[in-house]
Amino acid sequence: QDRSLIANFFLDANEGQSKRDGRALLMGIFDGHGPRGHDVSHYIALELPRIFAKIMRQKANSLPQPLLDSLGSPQLEYLVVNYIKRALIETFLTVDETEPVKGSGGSTASTLFYPGLGSKVYIANAGDSTTLIAMYTKSSNRSAIVVQNRKHKPHLEEERQRIEKAGGQVMIPPSVLQGDSSDGLSETSRVVIPGPGGNSFGSLALAMSRSIGDFDGKSVGIIAEPDVIPWDVNEFYKKNHFSQEQIDDTTWFAVVASDGVYDLLPPDIVVEYLGRSLHHDHTSVNLSPLEACERIIREASRLWMKASMGGMPYRDDITIGVSKINFAL
Numbered sequence: 001q002d003r004s005l006i007a008n009f010f011l012d013a014n015e016g017q018s019k020r021d022g023r024a025l026l027m028g029i030f031d032g033h034g035p036r037g038h039d040v041s042h043y044i045a046l047e048l049p050r051i052f053a054k055i056m057r058q059k060a061n062s063l064p065q066p067l068l069d070s071l072g073s074p075q076l077e078y079l080v081v082n083y084i085k086r087a088l089i090e091t092f093l094t095v096d097e098t099e100p101v102k103g104s105g106g107s108t109a110s111t112l113f114y115p116g117l118g119s120k121v122y123i124a125n126a127g128d129s130t131t132l133i134a135m136y137t138k139s140s141n142r143s144a145i146v147v148q149n150r151k152h153k154p155h156l157e158e159e160r161q162r163i164e165k166a167g168g169q170v171m172i173p174p175s176v177l178q179g180d181s182s183d184g185l186s187e188t189s190r191v192v193i194p195g196p197g198g199n200s201f202g203s204l205a206l207a208m209s210r211s212i213g214d215f216d217g218k219s220v221g222i223i224a225e226p227d228v229i230p231w232d233v234n235e236f237y238k239k240n241h242f243s244q245e246q247i248d249d250t251t252w253f254a255v256v257a258s259d260g261v262y263d264l265l266p267p268d269i270v271v272e273y274l275g276r277s278l279h280h281d282h283t284s285v286n287l288s289p290l291e292a293c294e295r296i297i298r299e300a301s302r303l304w305m306k307a308s309m310g311g312m313p314y315r316d317d318i319t320i321g322v323s324k325i326n327f328a329l
Contacts (some may be wrong), residue, residue: 154171170190
């Protein structure tokens with residue numbers, strides 16, 4: 001039921017005075033659930049880019065000049081950040097309003113957008129999939145996670161309060177209350193989605209507090225509004241006192257993945273593996289990024305089957321995507 005996308009495209013420099021096109025990047029992971037979750041995630045993957053582009057054009061008059069020109073103006077930074085944040089939020093809400101299933105399926109949505117110029121990247125997330133940004137250091141051939149989205153789990157205070165205020169119920173296992181972080185599969189908090197006729201026992205216990213779709217859950221506090229994180233690479237360099245030599249020694253990449261990956265594989269190991277494949281380290285990982293992703297999926301699948309030994313064999317959907325972020329500063 002997973003879908004994903006990675007799209008590179010050019011913002012049109014002809015619309016402004018910029019002397020170069022901006023090679024933008026849009027990535028996303030959409031993990032469906034429920035009988036028709038695959039229809040919801042498929043719809044998001046197809047329609048989110050189109051809806052996002054349409055909303056960006058509709059809101060363009062909120063900037064005093066075209067986006068590419070605005071990206072190069074420090075005086076307009078606040079306006080640009082708000083413009084992109086509002087466009088992403090409205091995109092998620094519009095996709096949620098227009099998804100065709102309306103009641104028997106839903107999906108996570110976690111995306112990354114880099115507009116092609118400037119130092120800021122935007123992560124927008126609703127649900128429990130993961131988008132992260134990682135730094136690769138060429139001299140040490142090592143990678144490290146720098147930022148990732150918050151997963152929307154029902155037991156989180158802000159999420160639980162909204163759900164309970166709407167009359168919903170949150171089930172929290174003892175291991176979550178105790179903060180158990182042991183390796184392997186772990187229990188998760190869930191929202192009870194009312195069944196037919198308002199049955200309080202529910203027809204579904206959803207393991208997230210925000211999603212696209214899940215129409216029956218709207219009455220108990222499930223929302224589609226994403227958290228949007230604007231992250232600035234120049235601010236990172238400044239905060240961590242990077243010299244020019246260190247900046248030149250650094251490249252960046254992003255990873256989108258469903259929880260079928262990270263429920264059993266540590267994110268830092270996944271990032272280390274992908275970082276080396278992206279930068280052609282033939283001494284230790286003689287793999288392309290595609291081959292590295294395939295190996296990660298096979299290893300996660302093996303661990304899922306191992307974890308289900310003694311019971312009914314089960315493997316969650318497993319999807320991962322990776323791309324370099326080529327900052328044009």
